[in-house]
Amino acid sequence: MNVVFLGPPGAGKGTQAETLSKQRGMEHISTGEVLRGAVDAGTPVGLRARKYMEKGALVPDEVVVDIVAERIGKNGRCKNFLLDGFPRNLNQAKALDKTLSGLKDRLDVVFYFAVSEETAVSRLTGRWICSGCGSNYHQHYMPPRKPGVCDKCGKALQQRPDDKVETVKERLKVYRKQTADLIDYYEKQGLLMKINADRDVKEVYEEVTKALDSLNRER
Ligand SMILES: [Zn+2]
Incomplete structure (x- = not known):
């Protein structure tokens, strides 16, 4: 099974991806980790990515695509994978299709974790990190136990600047704009499966695994 997880910040798809990859032995390919891995390993494409990251710039599509393709096509074969955080736009989606067809493979399903703005804001703005540990x-x-104070070391808790209400709303808006045609693209191919991600982690996970099981039977 080759699966893509799409969803805005606060949809909880990272948690779902982690659990699913553990339970089903799927390779969890998170773009952030794959990027850092390639940079640390100093692969040719990793070195290309590092140039942008050092400047604090966004790594361009073609570099991200090459890094993900390198990972998928490792050992010359396609794996049972779960892509998380990729593709991010239509360009990347088309490049992914090309990579997969080169490996004589394809995507089986794209899960879209739909979440209301209210839920996403409540999940993301509630995060606090200890300034000490x-x-x-x-x-x-x-x-x-005590508001604003770390249980473990007693230092003050801080909110990340990314997690302020206005910033979160802006991130959601940007995400919707970036992914609208991506969602459309997968919908037209009959690959898109929408999941109501407003519910709790366990319920969402059950829906995902049920959907995967029914796809497995159809195959
Ligand atoms: Zn602490």
Whole structure:
């Protein structure tokens, strides 16, 4: 099974991807990790990516595509993979199709984790990080014993600038704009499966695995 996970920040797709890859033995390919891995390993394409990252610039599509393709096509074969955070736009999606058809393979399903703005904002703006030891907290899901103070080391908790309400709303807007034609592209190919990601982690996971099982039977 070759699967893509799409979804805005706050949809919880990273958590779902981690669980699914562990339970089903799928290779979890998270773009962020793959990028860092290639840069650390100093592969040719990793070195290309590093030039942009050192400048704090966005790594261009063609470099990201090459890095993901390198990972998918490792050992000259396609794997049972789960792509998380890729493709991010139509260009990358088309490049992915090309890579896969070169390996005589294809995508089986694209899950879109749909989340309301309200839920995403509540999930993302509630995150607090300790300024001392880096422990993570969440206002609703994992509150500290004393508000604003780390349970473990007693230092002050901070919110990341990325997690302020206005910034989160802006990130959601940008995401919707970037992915509208991507979603359309997969919908037309009959690959898109929408998941209501407003619900809790367990319910969402059950829906995903049920969908995968029914696809497996159809094959
Ligand atoms: Zn701490």
